[in-house]
Amino acid sequence: MAVLVNFKICDNAKECGGIAVCPTGALSWSDKEETIIIDNEKCISCGMCEKECPIGAIRVAHNDEEYNAIKSEIENDERTTKDLFVDRYGAVGISDFFKIDVADISEKIDKNYFTLIELYNPDFAECLLKSIPIKELTNDFPADTLYYKVEVDEAFSDFGISELPALLIFKNNNLLGHIDGYFDVDSKHEMLNKIREIIKK
Numbered sequence: 099m100a101v102l103v104n105f106k107i108c109d110n111a112k113e114c115g116g117i118a119v120c121p122t123g124a125l126s127w128s129d130k131e132e133t134i135i136i137d138n139e140k141c142i143s144c145g146m147c148e149k150e151c152p153i154g155a156i157r158v159a160h161n162d163e164e165y166n167a168i169k170s171e172i173e174n175d176e177r178t179t180k181d182l183f184v185d186r187y188g189a190v191g192i193s194d195f196f197k198i199d200v201a202d203i204s205e206k207i208d209k210n211y212f213t214l215i216e217l218y219n220p221d222f223a224e225c226l227l228k229s230i231p232i233k234e235l236t237n238d239f240p241a242d243t244l245y246y247k248v249e250v251d252e253a254f255s256d257f258g259i260s261e262l263p264a265l266l267i268f269k270n271n272n273l274l275g276h277i278d279g280y281f282d283v284d285s286k287h288e289m290l291n292k293i294r295e296i297i298k299k
């Protein structure tokens with residue numbers, strides 16, 4: 099019948115699991131428009147895509163009544179992707195919000211407050227679904243803390259980092275410390291403790 103995507107919370111990424119499992123091509127990715135495309139002529143309401151979406155942005159309707167109810171629910175949804183921060187590394191919608199170039203780092207850290215710079219490589223697919231939401235990582239920081247992410251190649255080792263992804267923590271143009279390597283949701287407390295040690299300095 100029909101699939102609906104709640105783009106208010108969808109991270110609108112090429113790596114969407116719904117696209118990967120859709121047997122009919124009803125969900126696809128457009129490189130040109132950089133968005134998920136829906137073709138409901140092809141949707142058979144099998145529900146496979148819905149199960150793949152970790153945040154419930156993909157919804158499948160089996161009849162007109164369900165379609166209208168889901169549509170109305172989406173229209174009235176007041177959340178945005180910023181409320182979710184489901185992943186931090188590769189998803190287009192969220193990434194673009196914070197993304198800066200390597201060349202812009204020095205300009206961004208020249209501020210009188212905390213600035214977090216996350217260095218990542220988009221080929222590290224593990225990060226896409228399992229990384230710790232940035233909102234949780236910034237719990238201990240003041241409200242005016244800034245966060246940016248920078249795509250770098252695998253060989254990037256500036257700032258003394260040994261491994262990607264890496265989180266650099268700056269204050270007043272000084273690098274207070276960095277955390278290297280990937281921490282998934284199960285390692286959240288380890289990561290948060292490392293952050294606390296750095297910001298105590």
Ligand code: SF4
Nearest residue numbers: 120141142144145147
């Ligand atoms: S319900 Fe099935 S056919 Fe329809 S978009 Fe989802 S996976 Fe594709």
